[in-house]
Amino acid sequence: xxxxxxxxxxxxxxxxxxxxxxxxxxxxxxxxxxxxxxxxxxxxxxxxxxxxxxxxxxxxxxxxxxxxxxxxxxxxxxxxxxxxxxxxxxxxxxxxxxxxxxxxxxxxxxxxxxxxxxxxxxxxxxxxxxxxxxxxxxxxxxxxxxxxxxxxxxxxxxxxxxxxxxxxxxxxxxxxxxxxxxxxxxxxxxxxxxxxxxxxxxxxxxxxxxxxxxxxxxxxxxxxxxxxxxxxxxxxxxxxxxxxxxxxxxxxxxxxxxxxxxxxxxxxxxxxxxxxxxxxxxxxxxxxxxxxxxxxxxxxxxxxxxxxxxxxxxxxxxxxxxxxxxxxxxxxxxxxxxxxxxxxxxxxxxxxxxxxxxxxxxxxxxxxxxxxxxxxxxxxxxxxxxxxxxxxxxxxxxxxxxxxxxxxxxxxxxxxxxxxxxxxxxxxxxxxxxxxxxxxxxx
Amino acid sequence: xxxxxxxxxxxxxxxxxxxxxxxxxxxxxxxxxxxxxxxxxxxxxxxxxxxxxxxxxxxxxxxxxxxxxxxxxxxxxxxxxxxxxxxxxxxxxxxxxxxxxxxxxxxxxxxxxxxxxxxxxxxxxxxxxxxxxxxxxxxxxxxxxxxxxxxxxxxxxxxxxxxxxxxxxxxxxxxxxxxxxxxxxxxxxxxxxxxxxxxxxxxxxxxxxxxxxxxxxxxxxxxxxxxxxxxxxxxxxxxxxxxxxxxxxxxxxxxxxxxxxxxxxxxxxxxxxxxxxxxxxxxxxxxxxxxxxxxxxxxxxxxxxxxxxxxxxxxxxxxxxxxxxxxxxxxxxxxxxxxxxxxxx
Numbered sequence: 001x002x003x004x005x006x007x008x009x010x011x012x013x014x015x016x017x018x019x020x021x022x023x024x025x026x027x028x029x030x031x032x033x034x035x036x037x038x039x040x041x042x043x044x045x046x047x048x049x050x051x052x053x054x055x056x057x058x059x060x061x062x063x064x065x066x067x068x069x070x071x072x073x074x075x076x077x078x079x080x081x082x083x084x085x086x087x088x089x090x091x092x093x094x095x096x097x098x099x100x101x102x103x104x105x106x107x108x109x110x111x112x113x114x115x116x117x118x119x120x121x122x123x124x125x126x127x128x129x130x131x132x133x134x135x136x137x138x139x140x141x142x143x144x145x146x147x148x149x150x151x152x153x154x155x156x157x158x159x160x161x162x163x164x165x166x167x168x169x170x171x172x173x174x175x176x177x178x179x180x181x182x183x184x185x186x187x188x189x190x191x192x193x194x195x196x197x198x199x200x201x202x203x204x205x206x207x208x209x210x211x212x213x214x215x216x217x218x219x220x221x222x223x224x225x226x227x228x229x230x231x232x233x234x235x236x237x238x239x240x241x242x243x244x245x246x247x248x249x250x251x252x253x254x255x256x257x258x259x260x261x262x263x264x265x266x267x268x269x270x271x272x273x274x275x276x277x278x279x280x281x282x283x284x285x286x287x288x289x290x291x292x293x294x295x296x297x298x299x300x301x302x303x304x305x306x307x308x309x310x311x312x313x314x315x316x317x318x319x320x321x322x323x324x325x326x327x328x329x330x331x332x333x334x335x336x337x338x339x340x341x342x343x344x345x346x347x348x349x350x351x352x353x354x355x356x357x358x359x360x361x362x363x364x365x366x367x368x369x370x371x372x373x374x375x376x377x378x379x380x381x382x383x384x385x386x387x388x389x390x391x392x393x394x395x396x397x398x399x400x401x402x403x404x405x406x407x408x409x410x411x412x413x414x415x416x417x418x419x420x421x422x423x424x425x426x427x428x429x430x431x432x433x434x435x436x437x438x439x440x441x442x443x
Numbered sequence: 444x445x446x447x448x449x450x451x452x453x454x455x456x457x458x459x460x461x462x463x464x465x466x467x468x469x470x471x472x473x474x475x476x477x478x479x480x481x482x483x484x485x486x487x488x489x490x491x492x493x494x495x496x497x498x499x500x501x502x503x504x505x506x507x508x509x510x511x512x513x514x515x516x517x518x519x520x521x522x523x524x525x526x527x528x529x530x531x532x533x534x535x536x537x538x539x540x541x542x543x544x545x546x547x548x549x550x551x552x553x554x555x556x557x558x559x560x561x562x563x564x565x566x567x568x569x570x571x572x573x574x575x576x577x578x579x580x581x582x583x584x585x586x587x588x589x590x591x592x593x594x595x596x597x598x599x600x601x602x603x604x605x606x607x608x609x610x611x612x613x614x615x616x617x618x619x620x621x622x623x624x625x626x627x628x629x630x631x632x633x634x635x636x637x638x639x640x641x642x643x644x645x646x647x648x649x650x651x652x653x654x655x656x657x658x659x660x661x662x663x664x665x666x667x668x669x670x671x672x673x674x675x676x677x678x679x680x681x682x683x684x685x686x687x688x689x690x691x692x693x694x695x696x697x698x699x700x701x702x703x704x705x706x707x708x709x710x711x712x713x714x715x716x717x718x719x720x721x722x723x724x725x726x727x728x729x730x731x732x733x734x735x736x737x738x739x740x741x742x743x744x745x746x747x748x749x750x751x752x753x754x755x756x757x758x759x760x761x762x763x764x765x766x767x768x769x770x771x772x773x774x775x776x777x778x779x780x781x782x783x784x785x786x787x788x
Binding site: 086089090091126130133134165169170172173174175207208209210211283284287288289290291369372374375376377378379391403404405406407408 | 467469471473476479480482483484486487488490491492494496497499500501502503514517518519521562670671672691692694695696697698752759762763
């Protein structure tokens with residue numbers, strides 16, 4: 001306070017009340033910023049933990065070896081008969097890889113004390129024998145020749161180059177030895193073992209608990225895609241038709257009120273309930289197959305419909321009545337007014353609602369639990385339409401599955417899958433925002 | 444109306460597509476999450492070595508799997524149920540009511556249940572009596588039940604360090620819990636003479652056994668309803684914690700966990716298969732006989748599962764932590780002959 005007595009109402013000097021009001025506003029802004037800051041900190045923590053754990057799953061350790069496809073092991077008869085060749089199981093291919101590694105080690109002059117040839121070969125993924133067998137069955141003519149292959153390294157060796165396994169933990173770890181890590185280091189120095197971009201993480205199917213290095217998202221991505229196609233093809237037309245009828249044509253009476261309440265109610269029903277419904281109706285009653293994307297899609301359609309109906313009705317409502325009146329005034333029928341004038345203006349809102357509904361459906365696990373999609377699925381589904389009936393997994397399901405596995409390498413896989421899912425969701429939501437910005441009209 | 448419309452249209456689509464759905468050509472399996480990793484390993488190898496597609500393996504628990512299994516016969520029901528315990532009479536009845544009267548029971552091997560704690564913490568050599576004393580809700584002292592107030596391990600057994608009692612045990616929905624209660628807690632109650640004391644005190648046997656197996660609820664024992672990964676995370680944040688794990692899980696995390704002995708026996712596939720390590724249980728799967736010959740590859744898969752190169756002592760399952768069954772040859776013959784349950788035993 002100054003010495004002179006403030007005048008009652010000066011424009012230059014603030015009186016106590018104004019100061020108080022301004023202070024309140026400043027305080028409110030600080031609260032707002034604090035709230036926003038907390039949100040951002042939480043987001044950064046979440047993202048950094050996921051990216052920190054998962055980004056490494058897009059890189060993988062590979063070993064390149066020249067493998068002699070020995071005839072005496074693969075086709076003793078020498079007839080190249082495919083059925084004879086198929087009799088050799090993946091276990092029969094293990095010695096080939098063991099020999100190839102021994103040859104490579106000898107060639108590079110690598111000698112590791114206390115490492116048996118079998119333990120040495122264990123630094124290569126168990127998936128390698130399957131890769132070799134598939135190659136031989138596809139190219140029986142090449143038996144007897146030597147071919148170069150790029151194999152995955154075992155999950156523990158891979159973990160060594162990602163900081164998950166160290167020489168200290170290897171002493172205690174029953175699945176990897178210090179000698180094996182030394183061999184890996186020697187091979188890396190020789191340029192045989194490399195850490196490279198891992199395309200297989202996005203294209204390969206899931207793998208069992210013994211080979212985390214081979215596990216990929218291929219089947220899950222395809223399954224999610226199939227389900228989204230089903231949801232889009234069903235939920236959009238049904239949802240838009242239902243909302244246009246309710247909004248533009250249906251009489252306003254007790255029945256339509258009841259329906260409206262029920263739709264809002266359905267939007268809030270826990271998603272597991274739709275799974276129970278799906279199991280009862282689609283699998284037990286209609287006899288659709290288990291674990292199939294068609295059932296998943298139908299269940300998620302039921303779940304997404306209320307969201308789409310609510311969004312569509314809101315955007316139809318936001319089109320001013322003057323547009324309808326003008327169309328009706330120049331002689332358009334009610335249907336013409338709706339389809340020619342109202343619907344195009346409401347389309348951006350409908351699309352936004354649909355995309356948000358789809359994004360929600362994409363991240364759902366609970367309803368899929370009951371219809372058998374939370375499963376180990378290694379076989380790719382066929383191309384649509386048959387593929388809709390083949391077993392498949394889904395992205396969120398794959399994450400859930402991987403978090404339950406005992407091998408620590410699956411933690412990295414799960415986080416990697418979360419990154420993949422987040423990227424898809426970010427793209428979908430960005431498209432929704434862009435569509436809204438570009439086409440939305442305000443009155 | 445809208446809901447009716449929805450379900451009507453969905454049903455129409457379903458009806459249309461049901462005719463389009465071709466015969467199922469892959470084996471479908473559901474059940475115990477303990478058996479899941481083994482089934483997944485076998486399914487993967489099966490798909491890679493045979494011309495049949497890789498079977499689909501669902502988890503969800505033994506009870507849920509058997510319930511699904513017993514829903515009936517037909518292509519939209521599962522072919523195999525995995526279970527970490529034997530099927531119960533009630534479930535056999537439920538199966539029979541739905542037309543699943545013929546099934547083949549296959550024992551794939553044994554699963555060890557181990558007690559493990561943080562790698563840098565104290566080591567323990569337990570006996571079942573220690574666990575009973577530490578975790579029972581009430582002790583029978585001088586003819587009366589007294590609430591268990593023990594707070595540190597040295598109060599349980601003077602040989603132990605003064606570490607706070609904090610146990611992470613499987614929740615009641617897990618099959619492992621049953622084994623833990625019967626083979627550790629109840630065993631400890633008997634070994635320590637507590638059961639006899641209760642019987643002498645005039646209690647009838649059922650009540651006494653139930654009293655033995657009641658676990659304290661004051662926070663010293665925490666039920667884990669999730670998976671072993673959750674137990675591991677709990678031990679990671681509470682270094683005094685001791686968790687109950689499957690042998691396979693421990694073997695995959697030996698760099699983080701140290702295992703406790705039971706009756707001075709270290710748990711491993713060797714000691715469990717000989718029966719020296721006391722806490723183990725058989726693992727099973729059940730095949731729907733009506734599906735053999737209908738679902739391609741079903742019998743081949745079952746035979747492959749118990750083949751020596753898979754389930755034998757040197758196979759990949761043993762490598763992952765399954766204790767292989769010494770009587771595997773008998774099981775192989777059982778599948779080859781499609782012998783039904785109850786015929787052999």
